Amino acid sequence: xxxxxxxxxxxxxxxxxxxxxxxxxxxxxxxxxxxxxxxxxxxxxxxxxxxxxxxxxxxxxxxxxxxxxxxxxxxxxxxxxxxxxxxxxxxxxxxxxxxxxxxxxxxxxxxxxxxxxxxxxxxxxxxxxxxxxxxxxxxxxxxxxxxxxxxxxxxxxxxxxxxxxxxxxxxxxxxxxxxxxxxxxxxxxxxxxxxxxxxxxxxxxxxxxxxx
Amino acid sequence: xxxxxxxxxxxxxxxxxxxxxxxxxxxxxxxxxxxxxxxxxxxxxxxxxxxxxxxxxxxxxxxxxxxxxxxxxxxxxxxxxxxxxxxxxxxxxxxxxxxxxxxxxxxxxxxxxxxxxxxxxxxxxxxxxxxxxxxxxxxxxxxxxxxxxxxxxxxxxxxxxxxxxxxxxxxxxxxxxxxxxxxxxxxxxxxxxxxxxxxxxxxxxxxxxxxxxxxxxxxxxxxxxxxxxxxxxxxxxxxxxxxxxxxxxxxxxxxxxxxxxxxxxxxxxxxxxxxxxxxxxxxxxxxxxxxxxxxxxxxxxxxxxxxxxxxxxxxxxxxxxxxxxxxxxxxxxxxxxxxxxxxxxxxxxxxxxxxxxxxxxxxxxxxxxxxxxxxxxxxxxxxxxxxxxxxxxxxxxxxxxxxxxxxxxx
Numbered sequence: 001x002x003x004x005x006x007x008x009x010x011x012x013x014x015x016x017x018x019x020x021x022x023x024x025x026x027x028x029x030x031x032x033x034x035x036x037x038x039x040x041x042x043x044x045x046x047x048x049x050x051x052x053x054x055x056x057x058x059x060x061x062x063x064x065x066x067x068x069x070x071x072x073x074x075x076x077x078x079x080x081x082x083x084x085x086x087x088x089x090x091x092x093x094x095x096x097x098x099x100x101x102x103x104x105x106x107x108x109x110x111x112x113x114x115x116x117x118x119x120x121x122x123x124x125x126x127x128x129x130x131x132x133x134x135x136x137x138x139x140x141x142x143x144x145x146x147x148x149x150x151x152x153x154x155x156x157x158x159x160x161x162x163x164x165x166x167x168x169x170x171x172x173x174x175x176x177x178x179x180x181x182x183x184x185x186x187x188x189x190x191x192x193x194x195x196x197x198x199x200x201x202x203x204x205x206x207x208x209x210x211x212x
Numbered sequence: 213x214x215x216x217x218x219x220x221x222x223x224x225x226x227x228x229x230x231x232x233x234x235x236x237x238x239x240x241x242x243x244x245x246x247x248x249x250x251x252x253x254x255x256x257x258x259x260x261x262x263x264x265x266x267x268x269x270x271x272x273x274x275x276x277x278x279x280x281x282x283x284x285x286x287x288x289x290x291x292x293x294x295x296x297x298x299x300x301x302x303x304x305x306x307x308x309x310x311x312x313x314x315x316x317x318x319x320x321x322x323x324x325x326x327x328x329x330x331x332x333x334x335x336x337x338x339x340x341x342x343x344x345x346x347x348x349x350x351x352x353x354x355x356x357x358x359x360x361x362x363x364x365x366x367x368x369x370x371x372x373x374x375x376x377x378x379x380x381x382x383x384x385x386x387x388x389x390x391x392x393x394x395x396x397x398x399x400x401x402x403x404x405x406x407x408x409x410x411x412x413x414x415x416x417x418x419x420x421x422x423x424x425x426x427x428x429x430x431x432x433x434x435x436x437x438x439x440x441x442x443x444x445x446x447x448x449x450x451x452x453x454x455x456x457x458x459x460x461x462x463x464x465x466x467x468x469x470x471x472x473x474x475x476x477x478x479x480x481x482x483x484x485x486x487x488x489x490x491x492x493x494x495x496x497x498x499x500x501x502x503x504x505x506x507x508x509x510x511x512x513x514x515x516x517x518x519x520x521x522x523x524x525x526x527x528x529x530x531x532x533x534x535x536x537x538x539x540x541x542x543x544x545x546x547x548x549x550x551x552x553x554x555x556x557x558x559x560x561x562x563x564x565x566x567x568x569x570x571x572x573x574x575x576x577x578x579x580x581x582x583x584x585x586x587x588x589x590x591x592x593x594x595x596x597x598x599x600x601x602x603x604x605x606x607x608x609x610x611x612x613x614x615x616x617x618x619x620x621x622x
Contacts, residue, residue: 041554042310071437074556074567076582093556093569093584097437097451100458104556125440128592136274151267151621160275167279 018066018099020045026067030060037106044104051107054090055117061094061103062122069094069103072119075129077137079111079162087111088137092119109139111162118144136161232260235603239268243607245342246617250594250606257602262595266588270621277581281546282308282382282522285581290376292585293619296335296562297377298327298367306461307557307568308382311550312522319507319514320384321463322500326397327370327379328462328559329493329500334363335562336444336486336493337408339614343483344415346611347424352411359407362400369393383523384516397501405494412487422480429597429609430478439593442586443564445613448485449477455560462559466503467496479605479612486614521548546576563587563614587619 023045027035035057037048049057061069074093081087086108095102109116118141119126130141131150138159141147149156158165238249247268253260273288280288289300302324309316316324337360341353364374369392371379380386415421431441436449446453454471456464472488474481507514516523520539529536542548552574558567567584590613597613598606 042556044556046554072440073558073565074569074582074584076569078571078580091569093567097453097458102556123440124435124438124592125589128588129440132588149267151270153267160272165275167275 018096018101020101023067023101023103026064027057027060030064031057035105044102046104046106048106048108051090051109051116054092054107055119055122057105058092058094058119058122067096068098069096071095071097072123072125072129073102075119075126075133077133077139077161079137081163083108085110088114088139090116090133090139111138114139115142116140117142118147120144135159138162231255237606239265243346243610244615244617245611246615246620248591248615248617248620250610252598252603252606254603257604259598259601259603259606262598262606264591264594266591266617266620268621269617273622274581274583277578280577281543281548282550282578283524283543284546285578286380287376287378289583290378291618292566292583292622293335293561293563293587293616294375295338295616296331297375298331298379299335299559299561300566301377301379302328302462303557303559303561303566304568305380305382306559307555307570308522309517310557311553311555311570311572312382312519313551314383314517314519314522316384316462316517317514318463319504319511320516322503323385323389323515324380324462325464325467325500326497326504327367329496330363330366330400332493332562333404333490334360335614336490337411339562339611340415340483340486340490341411342611343425343479343608344421346607347421349415349418349421352414356407356411359400359404362396362403366393366396366400369396381516381523383519386524388513388515397497401494401497401501408487408490408494416484416487424605424608425480425483425612426478427476428479428601428605429482429612430476431593431597432477435593435596436477439596440589441564441593442590443560443562444485444489445477445482445564445590447472448474448481450475455558455565459558461557467499469496479608482612549574549576550578558584561586563616563619564590583622585619585622587614587616588622591615591620 020040024038027047031053034053035047035049039046061067071094072092073095076091078089078091079087080089088109088111089106090109091104091106093102093104107116116139118130120130121143127145128150130144131147133139134141134147135149135152136159148154152160233254235252235254236249237252238244239247244250249265251263251265271291277285277288286301286304289304290297292300337356341356344352367377367379368374370389371377371386431449433449433451436446437451441449442453450473452471452473457471469492472485472492474485520535522543524543525536525540530540550572552572554571556567556569558565564586565584566586569582569584570578571580573579594610594613597609601609
């Protein structure tokens with residue numbers, strides 16, 4: 001039968017020339033003490049870089065002939081409100097496809113001024129992933145060609161995956177509205193400030209001002 | 213004349229002078245097969261540029277997951293790539309198991325492999341037959357739909373649902389595969405190869421089909437890697453990356469299969485790679501079935517790992533045994549603390565590497581859960597793939613990339 005593709009047998013394809021220890025040594029040779037918080041959760045090498053170094057680290061990981069991390073698997077952010085001054089973590093997952101090893105590194109930025117250099121010049125894949133990260137966390141990727149919201153509506157004026165936007169508590173007891181089970185005055189986004197300290201107090205305050 | 217026109221018909225400024233046409237393809241265009249928009253700038257029938265808008269069915273899964281116990285996140289994963297929900301479910305269960313350090317028995321792994329490969333087949337046959345539909349051949353699509361029905365009946369026998377399956381649990385399955393499930397599997401394995409052969413005979417060397425697909429929507433391996441392509445789309449451009457082989461999970465190392473690779477990365481190669489992967493999946497299912505037959509006696513009754521903290525006990529045990537009742541209550545009320553940890557687990561889903569980046573701070577719900585959705589990442593290459601192409605080729609490119617709006621928008 002005619003088929004125009006090669007079928008490559010790849011069973012038990014396990015080359016582990018590169019190890020976490022080698023990667024770590026190479027990175028320490030290059031950047032020294034600037035890289036911190038080394039750990040290996042579930043065998044993936046993880047470290048933290050200063051926020052202005054993210055592109056340098058990415059470029060080094062990409063260019064270096066032993067490391068060759070040339071595939072960006074994932075880019076996302078995490079919000080840690082308790083880390084004052086460095087609340088947002090931008091997390092990069094990189095993959096060396098030749099040696100089949102992954103590495104994860106993070107940069108922490110201040111939520112007040114979340115500026116990080118864009119990786120979209122190095123990896124095309126970073127373009128939308130950075131837009132998504134901006135959309136949900138408000139990380140400002142400096143130099144990004146088209147940094148605008150991607151999944152949420154453009155009019156949105158907040159960053160929903162930050163921890164200051166908690167989801168509704170499933171065990172709350174103030175669902176006493178007779179029609180919909182919740183107060184009708186709870187605003188969308190920040191267009192309405194809660195007058196009372198809690199939703200229940202607020203609802204009491206606005207009693208009768210409309211259901212949904 | 214021009215004055216008259218401007219006087220009576222209010223046209224937007226500059227719209228007469230413009231040499232190109234703007235076409236809105238989507239969000240509810242039949243050719244997009246999902247809710248997504250392409251704003252295409254056309255010069256005649258050639259595409260000058262295409263800009264995508266996505267997010268029409270964004271459902272905030274990552275946020276929702278931060279408030280849910282683990283077992284309630286499984287239904288969210290159903291709705292990522294809804295053409296192959298079991299793959300997403302299994303990936304999620306395995307990510308949890310990796311974080312919790314649960315080791316699943318071999319029999320569970322093989323059962324999961326069967327389900328995952330069935331899901332891969334159902335996904336690929338949709339994608340390939342939709343490519344057929346978009347090139348004007350509707351028959352193949354209807355023909356393989358019957359076969360997808362057989363797969364759905366197998367799911368139904370195992371978990372009770374068909375499309376959004378919510379199949380399995382952390383540690384294994386909710387119940388053992390019964391005799392009917394295996395009967396239906398046998399029926400599928402007997403009937404499907406003939407149908408798939410027929411389907412391929414209809415398309416693979418069909419002159420019209422080949423002319424439509426060859427050379428359109430092509431991407432080189434370097435560009436595909438840069439764009440973060442994974443799965444069949446990456447393999448079609450010649451890179452032999454398959455998570456099942458590179459980072460084996462779920463005992464895939466016990467199976468003997470080949471990874472089909474294309475050369476040009478065009479629509480035709482994507483079609484061929486998916487077609488061959490279906491054959492490989494069938495082969496894997498056959499192997500898994502043979503391996504399952506080796507389990508006898510009590511071993512053949514194993515369908516879950518022993519993780520009472522996360523595995524919902526049987527209903528009859530809940531009513532009769534104290535421990536089962538306690539675990540049931542704790543799981544359902546979401547009162548089990550998840551150990552602290554940070555894990556990335558990925559599986560080879562039908563569209564490529566589906567990753568779960570899961571951070572737990574020791575609470576009862578994930579602190580952060582991020583889905584690496586292959587579709588979302590490779591769709592950004594669409595403008596490059598279609599630049600300078602004919603509009604009708606762009607439609608083919610869209611269907612052969614297998615863009616699933618649910619997966620894109622999370």
